[in-house]
Amino acid sequence: MQKVVLFFLLLLFGFGLVAQNSATSPEYEAKIIGGKAFMEQILQTQLTLPKQLLNSGFKSEFFTFFDLDSSGKAHNIKFDGQVPIALSKEMQRVFRFFTFKRTLDLPNESRPYFLKFSISADKYKTYTKQKSKFNLKLSEPADSSLTVYSRADKSPEFYKNGDEGFNDYVLSEIDYPRLAIEKSIEGTVILECIVETNGFVTGIEIKKGVNGGCSEEAMRLIQYSRWKPAKLNGQLVRYKMTVPISFSLRNVNKSYESSNSTLGQ
16 A cells, blocks of 8 residues: 555656646746846837738737757747747747847756747737837838947937937926925936837836936836937948936926826926
8 A cells, every 4th residue: 555655656746847847837938138028019119910910810829949049049949839920930030139048057058948929910909009100111221130230320310300309209208207206306317228120119228227216217208219210331220329318306297296297307
């Protein structure tokens, strides 16, 4: 009887080990630099799917499995689930925007990492609503190498009236954080970001923050801004730029207690 009980305990323990070491165990989930918010932003602004696929009303939930090279870039990407061919090809391209943390500490990181995605025609349409707000007609070809430049023949410009237009955008859209008002916090948030070849912004990083929620508000403003892309050798290119956003209590709406819309900068 003891041998039978021992057998079942070993069997149960063995199944536990298999479950813990399955390909989708938490320790194998990939960690994107910038977090899932950055991943979602890339999907919102860079994912491009053909009308034929959208008209099919597709809904796809799937896993991606991949290895990481020494720089944190994915390769040997494989899909597990019902993934339309057009979507899988586009996801292969989108993965080039991501950089991952190497977390497994295994020889050559040979055990595949994974990420789970849920993408549908309806979800994609919500992405395109944001894109369609500022429909920039860009006639120049775009560099497909995904190289990020810090110098170009022409730097990015805010889509409407350049620097003056960006200042107007900040003044009209900023929501000065209530905590910063209550604690009389002022200052300038310094952000670094990449202007993509379609004019959207990705890879937002805070280089100098301001407390009281100001840093988070500055990130929100940049995330929803739109730019004319940089140009180099007749092509639109990805460009890393630095953007300051200032918070000054002199410009705060004095009736902020009855309104969430306040001004700063």
